[in-house]
Amino acid sequence: MSFELTCLVLSTVLALIYLSAQTFLRKAEVGIRHDVGPRDHDKGVSGILQGRAERAYRNFLETYPVFIALVVAVELSAASDPLTQWGAGLYLGFRVVYLPLYLMGVPWLRTFSWNIASFGLALMIAGVFV
Amino acid sequence: MSAELTYLIWSAALGFVYLNVQAGLYRRQAGILQANGVRDDDPEPDVLTGRGTRALRNFYETFPLFAVLVLAVELSGGQDAFTFWGVTVYFWCRVAYLPLYVLGISPARSIVWTISVLGLVALFVGALV
Numbered sequence: 001m002s003f004e005l006t007c008l009v010l011s012t013v014l015a016l017i018y019l020s021a022q023t024f025l026r027k028a029e030v031g032i033r034h035d036v037g038p039r040d041h042d043k044g045v046s047g048i049l050q051g052r053a054e055r056a057y058r059n060f061l062e063t064y065p066v067f068i069a070l071v072v073a074v075e076l077s078a079a080s081d082p083l084t085q086w087g088a089g090l091y092l093g094f095r096v097v098y099l100p101l102y103l104m105g106v107p108w109l110r111t112f113s114w115n116i117a118s119f120g121l122a123l124m125i126a127g128v129f130v
Numbered sequence: 131m132s133a134e135l136t137y138l139i140w141s142a143a144l145g146f147v148y149l150n151v152q153a154g155l156y157r158r159q160a161g162i163l164q165a166n167g168v169r170d171d172d173p174e175p176d177v178l179t180g181r182g183t184r185a186l187r188n189f190y191e192t193f194p195l196f197a198v199l200v201l202a203v204e205l206s207g208g209q210d211a212f213t214f215w216g217v218t219v220y221f222w223c224r225v226a227y228l229p230l231y232v233l234g235i236s237p238a239r240s241i242v243w244t245i246s247v248l249g250l251v252a253l254f255v256g257a258l259v
Contacts, residue, residue: 001206009202009257012195012250019191038234039184040177061190068198075205 002080004124007088008071014092015064018099022057025050049103056102060095063118067091070124083127090120132209137217138200141193141224148189148228155182155232178232185231188243189224192250196220199253212256219249 001009027035029047045051067088074084094117101110157165159179160172175183196217203213223246230239 001202001208005202005205008198009254012198012254015195016247016250036237036240038177038181038231038236038239040180040234042180042184061194064194068194072201072205 002075003085004071004074004080004088007092008068011064011067011092011095014095015060018057018060021099021103022053025053048105052102052105056099059098059102059114063121066121067124070121070128073128074124077128079128081127081130083130084124085127087120087123087125087127090123091117092120093117094120132204133214134200134203134209134217137221138197141196141221144221144224145189145193148186151228151232152179152182152186155179177234181232181234185228188227188231192220192247193224195250196253199250199257202257203253206257208257208259210256210259212252212259214256216249216251216253216256220246220253221249223249 023035025047026045029045029050030042034042045054070084071088074080074088094113097113098110098117101113153165155178156175159176164172199213200217203209223242226242227239227246230236230242
């Protein structure tokens with residue numbers, strides 16, 4: 001399996017970690033009993049950590065489809081090169097870093113890590129076309 | 131076509147069903163005219179609209195993972211018993227999840243969700259091994 005495809009498969013674990021951070025923190029606030037029910041009249045979460053986890057998860061979903069599309073394009077067109085490999089590695093690595101930075105409320109570094117991850121996507125786009 | 135790819139295509143149809151259930155429940159509450167407008171002043175979702183919306187959002191949460199893993203299996207030619215049972219369990223659990231949520235049946239809904247994720251885990255193991 002290519003490096004990019006391995007990154008893609010591993011990214012599914014990362015997606016589940018983002019999702020779990022959001023959902024377990026949420027359950028810590030609203031209670032499992034409420035969440036197992038149909039969640040009618042749900043008021044959302046008000047806790048600081050809960051809000052951070054939710055925004056981090058939403059942020060993850062914003063660029064994740066782009067990453068998926070690029071890895072699939074790289075694979076189907078057999079366009080793997082150092083650009084796409086570095087791109088996929090940077091994306092995955094800095095999306096890993098992003099979550100704890102957000103949960104701990106670290107400003108700037110979180111934004112920079114987002115920028116570097118997105119720069120990885122740009123590298124992949126370049127790599128697909130070059 | 132492999133069973134995994136067949137299930138992926140049917141899961142696209144299932145996603146469309148989730149979408150239309152939500153859209154239908156929303157229109158039942160707000161009306162077609164409101165739906166066709168810009169929806170600036172949408173009503174607070176009532177019980178059924180809320181359930182349809184949350185079920186749809188929940189589908190979106192794991193569907194990309196399912197799609198990714200099936201594509202990875204296809205591209206690497208790694209079909210095995212893990213990937214077959216993974217996609218089968220995931221798909222049918224997601225089929226059952228929608229009516230369970232709309233009808234408000236719990237905790238069966240949460241159990242079915244958990245089993246669907248076990249399907250994803252099996253698919254992941256099969257994709258990587």
